[in-house]
Amino acid sequence: MKKLFSKILILCLLFSMNLFASGPQGPDVFFTTKPWTYWWWPGSAVNEKGITFQLEAYAKAGFGGLHIIPIYGAKGFEKEFLPYLSPAWEKQFLFVLKEAKRLHLGIDMTLGTGWPFGGPQVSTKEAAKSFKIETISLAKGDKIPVISPQTAKQPDSKIISISIYDGSTFHKELYSEKEPTHYLTYSIKEEKPIIYVVYETFTQQKVKRAAPGGEGLVLDHFSKDAFNHYKKAFEPILKAANGNLRAIYSDSYEVYGANWTEHFWDIFQKENGYDLRTQLPVLVKEKVENEAENQIWADYHRTLGKLVKEEFTLSFNDFAHHSGVKSRDQAHGSPGNLIDLYASVDIPESEFFGSKPYPIPGYRIDPDYDSTTFGIPDIKIIKLASSPAHFLGKKLVTSETATWLGNHFKVSLAQVKPIVDEVFLGGVNHLFYHGATYSPPEVKWPGWLFYASTNFNYNSHFWGMLPELNAYIDRCQTKLQNSKSDSEVLLYFPIEDIWHAENGKGKIHTLDLHAKSKIWMKNTRFGYWADLFQNNGYQADYVSDELLKQIKLGPNRTFISPAGQSYKILFLPAVDYLSLETLERVSLWVKQGYPIYFLEHWPQNHNTFNWSNELEARWQDAVEHLKLKVIHDPRDVMQRHGVVRETNLSENNLTYFRKKTANGSLYFISNLSANVQDSEINLGKIRGGYRIFYPLTQKEIFGQISTKQKFLSLRLEPGESVFIENYSAKTGKKLELTNPYWRQEVVLEPNVEIDFMKGEPNLPQKLSFLNPEFWTVDSTTQYFSGTGKYTLKFKLDSLALKQSKFIQFTDIRDWAKVRLNGKELGNVWAIPFKLEVPANLLKEENVLELEVGNVSANRIRYLDQQKVLWKNFHEINFVNIRYESFDASKWPVEPAGFAGKINLSNR
Incomplete structure (x- = not known):
């Protein structure tokens, strides 16, 4: 009887667990299908009242979670600033976790303030470093002068090498830390003596947009020891989180000028088999002059890339797991192979930065956005994050979305939706808005704001309509998170070609997503072929040398990833440089009959300076098996291997x-x-x-x-x-x-009325126009931001009554609630502005009401003309989309209301 009762109890428990599986299940389950947002804390001036107010608002609006990033604060509120990681800060942080759990919201946090990692715990020993080289030309028999950082005008530096060359030929390393002046005893016998002095110096970069208590030097991202010391400051807070924090986060790599770390000489020699100090003349040249010099630089870049992965990214990931949380990382901007860096964390995150000129009729872009400087968003960049996630079976791929989509106070949801769709097309399934600022309810509009638009907090002009977009994202991500990628093609990402490109003095290949991406992605042969595949209906994942190592050869000559993804074919697109290891791997697969093809040509060069006759023989032997695998049009071979073309x-x-x-x-x-x-x-x-x-x-x-x-x-x-x-x-x-397509334009009766329902800075009087017009054509409404109700009347004949199933609007600025003959049809906020019309609702005589809302550009124009002090923040204060001081006082009036056409259709 006891056994029977136990079985029944277990079955009941299993049933109840299954029944409620879609709901919150404690701290390990978060609503990832709903959109999350960056949540900036100005000055960390947060309190329990404000936290509860805002978290409840976000939960009600359909958010799934928030990501805390403390930043610089607002002037006049200094007494309320909470020093980062102080007991007072920790108290509010833990209150956030408690309230978020109550409201079924997830919380992530940056492992620091602002970006990149750094702060008061980072000493100069652990700070970002660079190297600088000074040359001293002497004559045979001269004495070596006293060398010091002060005489070389490098006062914050230390000497790490003094080498003597005869012309361009290395002779001897003269410097020793144990005997720092021993070089003075050296007797110069060289015919053309040149002294190369290498200094290790500090970039002096401070944390950008740091919060109070988080100011300090930027961390050395090439040093595990530096990270291990840095992380200790966070161990108590992560332990106190007690599993209620979802993930820790590392922002895009913006460590400017860092190209060195302690013990780099030894690290380089271990990785590459030769001493970099024997090649210093190459490092001081403005531009490389031959292939050997290029390969030395490539060895250097590859070493930096390995360091940023193994010393920083993997250490960050390990610390997250040790702390009971996930790791979330933006790898772009790093001097490494982005695919491998994204592959090294739990949740890889890409970024959709800036405006994109979609040809969608009615889609608006901000003319002030500088695409020359900041680039145009590219789906290929997103796929560098999503591809390793698909390959390795990572459940979530995120994207920082809508950063600088347009200038402040100008972005509409109709501009946001296409970029949401495009990040989904790139493989993202867990979207983050960029973003929302903590702003106390008592601070007047526009409240506290972060300078990098778009604003998704409760002060945003589209806040009332935002639940519609959030619900759309929830529905999309529910499907995208409960499915796996079905790419059938692997496309090799030629990182070695990037590391061999345009080398010279001071060069660092940081793979950012702005204007530089033209150099390393968009205008490359890889970019050409990636676009060609996509534009011709083929779906491909990008793969690196490291991921190729993890492939298992499957049945029917397929390539099987660790996640069980099956790929039918591998392409290497116009690769110039390749490692011998990868070349021999693909050559072996070719000999075994697996479908591997080189687009345009086989690899032309090996990738390293340290080469030998034995290695050259192996290279030539491997290449010999690949010469028949060069093609110029991949469509035929993909058809032959059963790759689906859409x-x-x-x-x-x-x-x-x-x-x-x-x-x-x-x-x-x-x-x-x-x-x-x-x-x-x-x-x-x-x-x-x-x-x-x-x-x-x-x-x-x-x-x-x-x-x-x-x-x-x-x-x-x-x-x-x-x-x-x-x-x-x-x-x-x-x-x-x-059913053939039918459409008819509605002929409106004259006399369109506009009643203003709510808004600021004041409520205009009722307007009447002969035909639909933007309300801003009237001078009394040109500062108004809010809701205006348009009342329009029209008649229909019997054919239109029979055919009409949809109603569509053009040129709504910027969204509207639609009511037809007294019945609410719904909201229009995304292009196309189209709604389904219930059967029998249309009559011969009809009344249409549009409650139109607009962006707040005109309202902020009014505040700036009145010289109202609202831009009152420390640090960068508040800038426009061109990073100039923000001033809307001279902006032209932004059109608002409805001035378009109305069409009825049957589908």
Whole structure:
């Protein structure tokens, strides 16, 4: 009886666990399908009242979590600043964790303040370092002069090498820390003596945007010892978090000028097999002159890359695990192979920075955004983070999203949604807004703000409509997180080509995502081929030398990743430089019959200076097996190896990301083009029953692919996105394939009325126009930010009443709640501004009400014209999108309201 009772009890417990599996299950479960946001703490001037108020607001608005980053504070509030990691700061931090748990919100934190890592615990010994070289030309028989950092005008430096050369030939190392003046005894016998003095110096970089108590030198990211000391300051707070913190975070690598670390001579020799001090003339040249010099520089860059991975990133990851949390990291900007760095953490994070000129009709970009300096966001950059996640089976890929999408107070949700879709297309499934600032409720609008737009906190002009975007993201990420990538192609990322490019004095290859990305990604042959694959309907993951080592050869000559991902083919695109290890690996696979192809040419050069005849013989032997594997058009070989090409999508300018589920295949498809796509398409992996799901409207359409019906009908307007998946259920709406498209423009009756419902700085009087107009054409409304209700009337004939199923608007600035004949239809906030009309709602005579909300550009223009002091922060204070002092007083009036057309359609 006891055994029976125990079994029943266990079954009940299992049932209850399964029943509530989708809800919160304690500190280990967080709502990752909902969007999260950066949460800046100015001056860490937070208190329990403000924390509760804001966390409740974020939870109600549909956020899944927040990421704490303390920064510089607001002037006049210094008494409320909490020194970073002080007992008072810790008390508020733990209160955040308690409140977040109550509200089912997750919390991440930066391991420091501002960025990059650094602070008061970082001594000069542990700070970011660089090397500098001084040359002293002498004559035979001269005496070596006294050398010191002071005489060389390097007062904060120390000597780490004094080498004597005869011309360009190394003769002897003269410096010893044990006998620092012994070099003075050396008798010069060289014909062309040149002394090379190498100084280890400090970059003197301080933490950017540091919070009170977090100021200090930036950490040496090439030293594990430095990190191990740095992390000790965080051990108590992470222990006190008691499992209620989700992850610790490392921001993008912005350690300027760092190119050295202690013991680098020994590290370099161990890695490369020769002493770098024997090659100092190469390091002082403005530009390399031959291949050997280029290879020396590449050895140097490769060593830095290995250090940033092994000494910093892996140490950061280990510390996270030891502390019971996840590691989340932005690798971009680092002088290493970004794929390997992203592969080294739990949650790799990319970044979507700046404006992108989508050709979507009605999509606006900020003309003040400087793409020459900051670059244009690129899906290939995102895939450097998502590819290793797919390959290794990491569940989450994140993206810092909407940073500097437009100038302050100007960004609408219609501008945000396409970039959200594009990061999803790049493989992201856990989006972070950039971001939201802690701002006390008692501080008047616009409150406390961080200078790097876009603002997603409760003072944002689109706050009331933000739950709509949050719900859209939740629906998308629910599908994206419960599926696996279905890439069939591996595309090798040629890091050695980057390390061999444009070398010379002071060169560091930091792979940032701004203007420099043109050099190392967009304008390269890799960039060309990556774009060609995507634009021709092929889905590829990018792979590094390190990831290639982890491949297992699978059945049917496939490549199997550690996560069980099966790839059908490997391409090396126009690779100039390759390691012998990788060359021999792929050569062996070719001999075994596995599908590996070199695009344009096989590797032309080995990648290292330390070379021998024996190594050259091995290189030539490996190359010999690859010469027949050079191709110039990969489409034929991909077809031969069964790689699925989504021709119908690429030909219709539709961008997709294909994944796998328990039911089969899942496609996320976006129309980011200028044209409506309305056609019958064939998807490479959709067979049998399927479901089309529109995540914005939640509309579902079910259908069946068969021998009689080989295509599915898809209509996507510019800006729309859709999921299509294998689906066995037979119920649901069937698509009316024979229904021809019908559309009619609504002819409005004259006399459009606008009633202003709420807003600032004051409520304008009622307006009337003959036709729809932006309310800002009236001089009395040009400072207003808020809600204005448009009342419009129109009549329909019998044909329109029969056909009309959707209503669509053009040129709404910037969103609207729509009511038709007294019934709410919904909200329009993303392009296309389109809503479904319930049956029988339209009449012969109709009344349409649009409650239109606008961005706050005109309101902030008013404050600046009135010289209201709101830009009152320490450090950088507040800058515009061009990093100039922010001043909206001379801005032109931003159009607001509705001045477009209204169309009715049947689909």
